[in-house]
Amino acid sequence: MKEDTSRRRHILTLLVENRIGVLAKIAGLIAAKGYNIDSVSVGETMDNSISRITLVVHGDDWVMEQVLKQLNRLIDVIKVVDMTEEDYIEREMILVRVNADPPDRAEILRIADIFRAKVVDLTHRTYTLEVTGDEDKIQALLELLRPFGIKELVRTGRIAIGRANKSLPRKLERVAGNDEEVEKKSTAAVK
Amino acid sequence: MKSLLEEGVTTIFGQPGDVFLHGPDAHRDPPFKHIRCRHGQVATHAAEGYYKATGRTGTVVVSSGSAATNCVTAITDALMDSMAIVVLNGHDPTAIMGCDTSQEADVVGTTRSCTKHNLLTLKADHIPRVIKEAYFIARSGRPGPVLVDLPQDVMTGRAEFKGYPKSVSIRGYNPQVNGHPGQIKKAADLIAHAKRPVIYGGGGIIHSDASEEFCELVDITQIPTTLTLMGLGALPTDHPLWLGMPGMYGIFCANKCMINCDLMIAIGSRFDDRVTGKLADFGKQCKVIHVDIDPTSIQKNVKVDIPIVGDVKSVLRDLNKELRKIERNWATEFKDWYAQIEAWRKQHPVRYEQKEGTTKPQYAVDMILRLTEDYDPIISTGVGQHQIWTAQVYRGRKPRRWVTSGGLGTMGYGFAAALGAQAAFPKSLVVNIEGDGGFQMAMSDLCTLVEHNLPLKTFVINNKGMGMVRQWQQHVSPQRASHPDLTHQPDFVKLAEACGVAGMRIERPDEVKAGIEKAINTPGPVVVDLVVEREEHCFPIIPVGTPSKDATDAGGATPDKVPQGWR
Numbered sequence: 001m002k003e004d005t006s007r008r009r010h011i012l013t014l015l016v017e018n019r020i021g022v023l024a025k026i027a028g029l030i031a032a033k034g035y036n037i038d039s040v041s042v043g044e045t046m047d048n049s050i051s052r053i054t055l056v057v058h059g060d061d062w063v064m065e066q067v068l069k070q071l072n073r074l075i076d077v078i079k080v081v082d083m084t085e086e087d088y089i090e091r092e093m094i095l096v097r098v099n100a101d102p103p104d105r106a107e108i109l110r111i112a113d114i115f116r117a118k119v120v121d122l123t124h125r126t127y128t129l130e131v132t133g134d135e136d137k138i139q140a141l142l143e144l145l146r147p148f149g150i151k152e153l154v155r156t157g158r159i160a161i162g163r164a165n166k167s168l169p170r171k172l173e174r175v176a177g178n179d180e181e182v183e184k185k186s187t188a189a190v191k
Numbered sequence: 192m193k194s195l196l197e198e199g200v201t202t203i204f205g206q207p208g209d210v211f212l213h214g215p216d217a218h219r220d221p222p223f224k225h226i227r228c229r230h231g232q233v234a235t236h237a238a239e240g241y242y243k244a245t246g247r248t249g250t251v252v253v254s255s256g257s258a259a260t261n262c263v264t265a266i267t268d269a270l271m272d273s274m275a276i277v278v279l280n281g282h283d284p285t286a287i288m289g290c291d292t293s294q295e296a297d298v299v300g301t302t303r304s305c306t307k308h309n310l311l312t313l314k315a316d317h318i319p320r321v322i323k324e325a326y327f328i329a330r331s332g333r334p335g336p337v338l339v340d341l342p343q344d345v346m347t348g349r350a351e352f353k354g355y356p357k358s359v360s361i362r363g364y365n366p367q368v369n370g371h372p373g374q375i376k377k378a379a380d381l382i383a384h385a386k387r388p389v390i391y392g393g394g395g396i397i398h399s400d401a402s403e404e405f406c407e408l409v410d411i412t413q414i415p416t417t418l419t420l421m422g423l424g425a426l427p428t429d430h431p432l433w434l435g436m437p438g439m440y441g442i443f444c445a446n447k448c449m450i451n452c453d454l455m456i457a458i459g460s461r462f463d464d465r466v467t468g469k470l471a472d473f474g475k476q477c478k479v480i481h482v483d484i485d486p487t488s489i490q491k492n493v494k495v496d497i498p499i500v501g502d503v504k505s506v507l508r509d510l511n512k513e514l515r516k517i518e519r520n521w522a523t524e525f526k527d528w529y530a531q532i533e534a535w536r537k538q539h540p541v542r543y544e545q546k547e548g549t550t551k552p553q554y555a556v557d558m559i560l561r562l563t564e565d566y567d568p569i570i571s572t573g574v575g576q577h578q579i580w581t582a583q584v585y586r587g588r589k590p591r592r593w594v595t596s597g598g599l600g601t602m603g604y605g606f607a608a609a610l611g612a613q614a615a616f617p618k619s620l621v622v623n624i625e626g627d628g629g630f631q632m633a634m635s636d637l638c639t640l641v642e643h644n645l646p647l648k649t650f651v652i653n654n655k656g657m658g659m660v661r662q663w664q665q666h667v668s669p670q671r672a673s674h675p676d677l678t679h680q681p682d683f684v685k686l687a688e689a690c691g692v693a694g695m696r697i698e699r700p701d702e703v704k705a706g707i708e709k710a711i712n713t714p715g716p717v718v719v720d721l722v723v724e725r726e727e728h729c730f731p732i733i734p735v736g737t738p739s740k741d742a743t744d745a746g747g748a749t750p751d752k753v754p755q756g757w758r
Contacts, residue, residue, distance in 0.1 A: 017363060020311060021299060028304055069487040075308040075328060078363040 007058040009038075011083040011090065011160050012068070014053040017076040018044060026053065026077070029070055035059050039092070041157035050078065054159045083160045090160045093132045095120070096142070099149035100127040108148060115141045126151060194322040195250070196222060197355035202241060202614055204234040205252035206261075226614050226643055229635040231258045233607040235265030236633075239274040240608030243594045244569055245615045246400060248330050249276040255283060256294030260301060264601060266336045267305040271598025272421060273398055275334035277325045278302075284344040285313065299340050307335030315348030319355050327359040332366030333485040334398050366484060370501035370509060378456075378480045378497050379513035385454035385478075387528045388414045391437065391466075394421030394597070395459015395483060401504035402426070402590040405458065408507055411514050413521040415532055417445040419460050420582055421597045427588035434532070435541070438466040439733050440579040443539035444532055446733070450476070451531075457481045459503045462492040463598070468733045482506050539731060541583045550700045552652050552723040556580045556624060559650055562707045566620040569594060569612045573605035573629030576658035579729045581624050603632030606649060610636060613645040620648070620711065627653040628677060637690035640716040648710050649718045651683055654725045662728045687718035696720040 016022050023042060030037055038056040045052050059067065064082070071080045083090075100108050100122070108127055112119060117131035131141060135158065142150070195203075202224040228234035231253050238249025253259050259280045269276050282288065283295050299311050308328045312321050321339055329337040382388060390412075396405045402425040409416050409432055416426055417434040426433055435442025437449050449455065455477050460466070467473040474493045481488075481495040482503055489498040499506055522529075543553035556577060560570070564586050571594035572578040578595060587593055594612055596604035609623035625633075630651045640647055661675035687694030693713050697706035697720070710717045 021303070021309075024300070025303055032304060066487065066491060073485070073487055075361060075364045 007060050008064075009084065010057050010059060010064050011088070011158065012053075012055040012057065012071070013081045013083055013160060014055070014071065014077055015045070015079040016051050016053060017078065018049050018051040019076060022051070022076045023053070025074055026055075026071060029074070030055070030057060030067060033059070033063055033067055035063075035067075039155070039157035041159050054157065056158050081162075083162065087163045088160045089163065090134045090158055091132050092135065092138055092158045093130065093156045094138055094142075095128060095130055095154045096145065096150060097121075097126050097128045097152040098145045099151060100125065104148050108145070111141070111144050117141065193352055194319045194355055197319075198322060198326050199247075200250050202226065203250045203252050204228055204237045204241070204611065204614075206231050206234055206254065206258045224614065224643075225252075226610075226639065228607075228610075228639055230633075231261030232265045232603070233610065233633055233636045233639075235262040235276065235278065236268065236601070236604050236607030237611030237614065238276040238278075239265065239269050239272070239604075240571060240594050240611030241615045242275050242334075242611075243397075243608065244591055244612035246591060247615075248326055249274070249611065251276060251278040252281075253278065254281040255298070256296045259298040260296050263301060263305060264599075265604075265607075266302055266338065268596055268599040268601045268604065269336040270305050270307065272596065273334045273394060274336065275329040275398075276336045277322075277329050278306075278336060278338045280338060280340050281346065282311075282340050282342040285342045286344065288342065298338065302338045305336070306338045307333075309338035309340070311340040312342070312345050315345050315350035316353070318345070318350070319352070323356045324359055324361060328361070328364065332364070333395075333483075333488075366502075367500050368484075368502045368505050370482065370499040370506035372509065374497055374499045375506065375509050375513060378499060379510060379517065381454060381478055381480060381497060382412060382414075382456065382514065383517045383519055385414075386524070387452045387531075388412070388454040388456060389434075389448040389452040390414050390416040390456045390458065391419070391449065391460055392416065392422045392425050392458045393419040393460025395503045396422055396425040397459075397590050399459065399484070399503040400590070401459075401502075401507055404504055404507035404511060406430075407511050408458075408514070411511060411521075413525060414456070415448055415525075415528070417441075417448065419463070419466055419597070420595060422460065423582060423585050424587045424590040424593045428586050429588065436582055436585075438463075439468065440583070440729050440731070441466075441733075442541060442583065443731050444535035446731075447535040448532060449473075452477050455479045457483075457495075458507070459483060461485075461488045464492075467492060482510075545700055547700065549724040550697070550703055550722065552577060552654060552658075552727050553580050553584070554700065555650070555652060555697075555703055555721050555723055557584050558703050559622065559624060559707055560584060560586045562704065563620060563622055563711060566711070568592065568620040568622050569609070569616065571595060571605045571609035571612060571621070571623045573623075573625040574600045574602045575626045575629065575660075576654070576662065576727070576729050577624055577626050577652040578605075579659075602626070602629035604629070606630060606633040606647075607636065609647050609649070610639065610645060613640075613647045614643065617645060621646075623647060623649040625649055625651055626658065627651050627655065627680060627683075628657045630683075631677070631681070634686065637687060637692050637716075637718070641691040645716060646714060647716050649716075650707075650710070650721050651718065653680075653683070653720055653722050654727065655680065656725070658727070659729070661726075665728075666734070683718055683720035692716045692718055694718050694720070696722065698722045 035057050040055050042051055042053050068080055071077050112129055115131055117129040119127050120130045121128035204226045206228055235251050238251045242249040253262055280298050283292050299309050302309050325337045325339050396402055405425050415432050415434050417437045418425055434445040437445040470492055478496045480497045482499045483489055484502050486500050489495055543551050545551050545554040569592050572581050574596050594608045605623045605625040609621050613621040656676040664672045664675055684694035684696050695710055697703055710719045
């Protein structure tokens, strides 16, 4: 009963055991569905035995439901949330080195200013900019810089956090928060 | 070692090697029965058979590299069929890990997608906790294989044994046992109003040891019941409401019930493609209740109206309680439904006609089942035509007496799994019905039977080739066959004798009965080369990708000559 829904962008947040091989298991599971991971970012939470992974994947809803369930089934995965179903804030940071010949320098700085980008390195021929934002903002900036010639681009991968007044943060905080009560709970079996 | 003892492990299947030298060495007279197999795959299948027959987790011990990669097929088989096994793999010392040293393989990486869970142990004092977790994960929830990688230096490292943990707490793993009471009430309500219901049970009933509750459900509601290949034995096959197995090679009336019912009650079954046929047409005419412990099984293939996540045993207990409250004269209300089923049953019964000449494989299999019936045997099969014929006329009445490879369909499974079941019950009658193709994949371990005094009776249903492959090739492209025949075969009798196993041959139909009886009554292991009609097909059949309603049968009594045509 596979329905033909077009592939939609999903941002998945996972809380996982901070252990060897866990990321490989998750990546393998998504690969087995024939899906590419658009971006991934991993870091420790306040509890250093737990890592938080943010994945961006394009997939149809039917298969994504299976992916979510199967991720949940992995023993090392403590919690999975599809952020796309919730209200959330999304950010990514990029470092971009762009050609900056003398006639273009002022214009590039103006663009950087509008996008609240910082110049973190410069030479006579290039600027290196640091900027954070959601996907649309990053995309817009890159489009504006493209005519000058982008020499190098590095992205951190997207991260996302739920809005504080919604149910989502509580779902995640319960496991990976930083107050004492949560600390206690996280040592017990929580799911 | 001490951890394994504390876990209650009594039998291990293994293949020794240099890395694991130190393991067995630690206890020169191990308190376990150590069934040393010739091949890692056989050892792992044997552990599956041990689990299926006993309900206790099977243990495999192998030693690094090729020994471990040989287990991969069997581990995948265990994952597909939800078999609780723990594989302990001896790895090279941590200092040289990943350096491509002699007989090294990344076993954790290799088995990542074919285990329920796998892990690498890096410290000796972690071992008790890791072993405890491994056995807990393997047996709880939806059972499955767990692999523990133990580097040599970790195993030999000295650590104070601080006691074996009594309980396990894994924050990412907490399988739901009890079904949601609201959902159970809704399900009971639906059942109470169904006019043409059918119960479709699967392997989950066996895994959760719930056949008692399952039979109770059938008895309360008087609903006709079908069981998948993996669920056989959950309901006695002489039960009046027993329909037979559904699916591709299923019994005609069971399939008819599945496509004409108004309510399908799926219990511990996963809507495998071999059961559903073409998915687009399956389960559309009826409401579906699905009880499964694994949430990923629900809504995977078929849309479900009432999903109930939980352990089959617990859910059935609650459901039966609800159903008992319902005042309904079940049997009377299903009268028309029963009459319809009876008509289907008569229309296409499973049948064969044994004439003079060569032995029909259906006859051979039927006779084996009939003549062993009174011994309450454990029956195991390989994969292929003989497996289907055996399943179609299976006569077992109890759970955990039927051992076969369903999901992965691994040839050679029958012999290996039967070996494991026999190791668990050395005094019981264990019968392996195996194809000649599959047997040649596993016969390396004939000597293991002798070594460990395992009186396994193996019947090689010999049609000189891979019958199922031959059948499909004749169906798909009758003019061309792509090597289904095994033109040169060993003399199975001499081969058995060479290994110290009694060998027999049955060539003519009139020898079948006496031959089988003689084999059963011969002490110790026996291999019987049961030569059968070469060109025989499995019927009825639903060709791949077609809806269940298109089941075809061979027409009248099975003709002598095949191809019998696909009418």
